[in-house]
Amino acid sequence: MKSIRSSLYSIIWSAAIMAAASAADIGNPAPDFSATDAKGTTVSLAGMKGKIVVLEWINFGCPFVKKHYDSGNMQKLQKSYAGKGVVWVTVNSGTKASGTYLEPAEFIRKAEEKKSGASHLVIDESGAVGKAFGAKVTPHVFIVDAKGVLVYDGAVDSIKSTDPEDVEKAVNHVAKALDALLEGKPVEKAKTEPYGCGVKY
Amino acid sequence: MFALLGVAFVSGAFGAEGRAKVSLLLESSTYKPGASIRAAIRMKYDDGWHGYWVNPGEGGMRTEAVWKLPAGWQAGDLEFPAPRRFESGLLVSFGYEDEVVLPVTIRPPSGADGTAELAVKVTWLACNANSCETGTAELSANLRPGPADAGPDAVAVAKAHESLPSIDLGLKLDVAESTDAIRLLLSGATAASLSGAEILPITEQVLDTAKRIELRGDGSTARAIAARSPYASGPVRDLKILIFGGKLRKPVIAVWTASK
Known part of the structure; x- marks a missing residue:
């Protein structure tokens, strides 16, 4: 039963992901993509127009990702901004051979275990979505404004470490960018160096 | 994790986690008050894993050392030999595979006396083609006052210091x-x-x-x-x-x- 369901899902994904080929630049329209999330819902940037969208690249085994989930930082961001109408898309890019790939049921289970507040869990097995945005590491965050323009590309926060205790001391770039957008102001720091484990394309 | 080796000096606390074995190397088992001592942290990475340079590049993290020393003793920054380049996915990073010896200089105060315990907590990130892990090791060694003696690691420590850029x-x-x-x-x-x-x-x-x-x-x-x-x-x-x-x-x- 499980294997039939899994293979059905993978067929759907490989057919449905069709990200634009151009690289993502701040101030330009973000690359559109269409993917089926782990629950079978179609997710496309065009379909979310009018809403602020956060894309977060994930690998649950990465110590830098663990830092933000074990401290509750990522879940807090996901849940507090979901309450303000922000759509949060967590993306797992990587082939089955990469060791970071997750089957949909496993992706959902891990996200639930971590009490994730993401709106969608997208499996980007081909790496098309990740490459279109230029996602380099986990965690790497991109923010697209309500008009579909890329307004943030970078790290979750300002301290490059794996220590959960640093979260409180750091400047949270994602919260700052989202607060500015929600107030109708420009994002002050639109590009920062993301830190984390390399995405395994 | 602290391994205090009774009599003398070289510590042997090996970090089993973090895909590396770590040890504290000293040039001598003795010290002279006020005179610098050459030391080093040796990282031996598991096959296929690598650690990072002072500028780790994208997706890495430099190895750090935090010292706990007797009053008045000082430790300099960890120093890093020339790294090699690692390219993986969209990332370029700089670091070391197999083994690297990171020099550090320790200075006792002019009034130092008695046996001194040097303790250090080393934290690092190691990655291979598919994943990354962090590691922590707590190492220590005892130094007693006296004329310099060439310990078992004297050659490795000297070589690491002398080949630094x-x-x-x-x-x-x-x-x-x-x-x-x-x-x-x-x-x-x-x-x-x-x-x-x-x-x-x-x-x-x-x-x-x-x-x-x-x-x-x-x-x-x-x-x-x-x-x-x-x-x-x-x-x-x-x-x-x-x-x-x-x-x-x-x-x-x-x-x-x-x-x-």
């Missing part, structure tokens, strides 16, 4: 910046020998390292053009670079600061 005082670095490029000019007594050598930035977020930065000889000077790091903010104020390869027998460091 150092600032070449005969080399002058100039930096000129345009909208998208940063031009580096090296002049001075040793500049002519730099053609074909490569540059790695020790200062982070100034030069883009996606492509290798190679020096081209131009008579008595050497030049390179690098793209600006996508994470650079504002004009370049200072830059420290490592130069290695080509005809250089040993890597050297050059430093530039913008005039005010």
Whole structure:
């Protein structure tokens, strides 16, 4: 039963992901993509127009990702901004051979275990979505404004470490960018160096 | 995790986690008050895993050491030998595989006496092609006052200290910046020998390292053009670079600061 369901899902994904080929630049329209999330819902940037969208690249085994989930930082961001109408898309890019790939049921289970507040869990097995945005590491965050323009590309926060205790001391770039957008102001720091484990394309 | 080896010195607390075995090396089991002692942290990475340089590049993290020393004793920063380049996915990072010995200098105060316990907590990140792990090791060693004796690690420690890249005082670095490029000019007594050598930035977020930065000889000077790091903010104020390869027998460091 499980294997039939899994293979059905993978067929759907490989057919449905069709990200634009151009690289993502701040101030330009973000690359559109269409993917089926782990629950079978179609997710496309065009379909979310009018809403602020956060894309977060994930690998649950990465110590830098663990830092933000074990401290509750990522879940807090996901849940507090979901309450303000922000759509949060967590993306797992990587082939089955990469060791970071997750089957949909496993992706959902891990996200639930971590009490994730993401709106969608997208499996980007081909790496098309990740490459279109230029996602380099986990965690790497991109923010697209309500008009579909890329307004943030970078790290979750300002301290490059794996220590959960640093979260409180750091400047949270994602919260700052989202607060500015929600107030109708420009994002002050639109590009920062993301830190984390390399995405395994 | 603390391993206090009764009588004397070399500690043997090996970090089993973090894909590396770590040890504290000392040049001697003794110290003289006020005289520096050469020490080092040796990282032995598991097969296929690597750790990081002082500028780890993208997706890495430098190895750090936090010391706990007797009152008045001081430890310098961990120092890093020339790294190699790792390319994985969209990332370029700098570090070491197999084994690296990271020198550090420890200084007892002039009034030091009695047996001294040196303790250090080393934290690091190790990655392979598929994943990364962090590691922590707590190591310690005892030093007693007395004339220097060559311990079992004396040769390894001396070699690590002596092969470290150092600032070449005969080399002058100039930096000129345009909208998208940063031009580096090296002049001075040793500049002519730099053609074909490569540059790695020790200062982070100034030069883009996606492509290798190679020096081209131009008579008595050497030049390179690098793209600006996508994470650079504002004009370049200072830059420290490592130069290695080509005809250089040993890597050297050059430093530039913008005039005010």
